Amino acid sequence: MLIQAPKGTNDILPEDIHRWQHVERMFATLCAQFGYREIRIPVFEHTELFFRGVGETTDIVQKEMYTFEDKSGRSLTLRPEGTAGVVRSYIEHGMSSQAQPVKLYYNLTAYRYEKMQKGRYREFHQFGMELFGAADPAADAEIISLLALFFERLGIGNLSLNLNSIGCPVCRTDYNQILREFLSDRIVTLCETCRDRYDRNPMRILDCKEESCRQQVKQAPALLDHICEDCRGHFDALCSKLEIMGIRYAIDKGIVRGLDYYTRTVFEFVSRNIGTQGTVCGGGRYDGLMEACGGPKTPGIGFGLGVERLLMEMESQCLEIALPEPPLIYIGSIGDRAIAAVETMCCDMRRKGISCVKDVMGRSVKAQMKYADKMGTRYTMVLGDNEIESGRAALRDMKSGESKDISLDSLTDRLLKFKEA
């Protein structure tokens, strides 16, 4: 093998494509029903955007981005997620002057340089959604209910919805103080970076990878227990809306996500069936993001959904997805006259919208029929000199094996009727 696909990338083969097309169609339909419109953004952006939009302190920005210089020396980066690009587009196209709220959805690939394993790839597919302009908990509830309906329509059961609130910058300032007090007599046991974090951003200590730090932090007070009154009200309102809609959830005080610009609601839908990379969908509110990217102060909420993981989950639940329709008819040919006649017939039928296939290898009738069978066409017909002379041929139904002698002139009309049936 001379050249393989780069590590962490996958070909999506014709055998599997119907699964992808199915969930893509379902998602697009659902979004439209909720009044969301599709947006498509570039695969690469200025690196600076992700510094601001994802956060310079995050793992994603610090070690996982595909960053390169183009020929004029600009620093560009393959998008590691969708939200930053959508926010940039919102600002750039002045969407703040459109009717509010602005509701957008997308289906895109994202790129992260990570050590790969099950459910984690360097190029992966994400469905996502952003709702701009709405600060009300009703917006949070709508996004979550849309997801719940999406999974329901796909027939996916038993995903658990985990919910948390990480408050606003105000409660985080207070919480940081509480955290510092908790950590003050343990600071000597923390790693060097964490001792540094103690003053600048103590919350980052909570997800330090050093084993010793993780031990120290286990008993730390939870942010959810210390959010301000407004944030508490927002969270409680969301919870009660979910309850009214009959959406089951669990509160998980451990969900934090990219802390820098996220505010209040954070949530994820998690599977237990698809390995350790069980987060099928993660999202949250980011009321500070638009401003951080240089736009007008605008609340926002959204999510990203891993399509590979979604399909894995569906596979693990043995959900059947209908195969695509094969071509309606295969028309075989024997001899030069028939080959010419079949070419003309196929041109004509295709123009009328009938899917038909013919030989392009000059093979034997037997080989042609075998091929038709493997493709699964519903009908076959073979033309030779006799059929050209008489203007009649046998139309065979491949499932029943029965043939019917029909005139070639009537073939197109018949097939158009079969197609509708």
Add this chain to the structure above:
RNA sequence: GUGGGUGUAGCUCAAUCGGCAGAGCGCCAGAUUGUGGUUCUGGAGGUCAUGGGUUCGAUCCCCAUUACCCACCCCA
């Protein structure tokens, strides 16, 4: 970034205690010269992951590399 497992045909896998590499499936062709599915026969297809070492001889033993799979971590 850390650890464990596996690399033999397009796919799923054998075998060789170190001596010319195998099956099933798939693909191609044939079985009274013009008709698929079942059956039978034949054929094509391998740098035995790559590079070094030991050996008369390595797909097999040793070392390194690489890829894939899985876990830690992080996330979608």
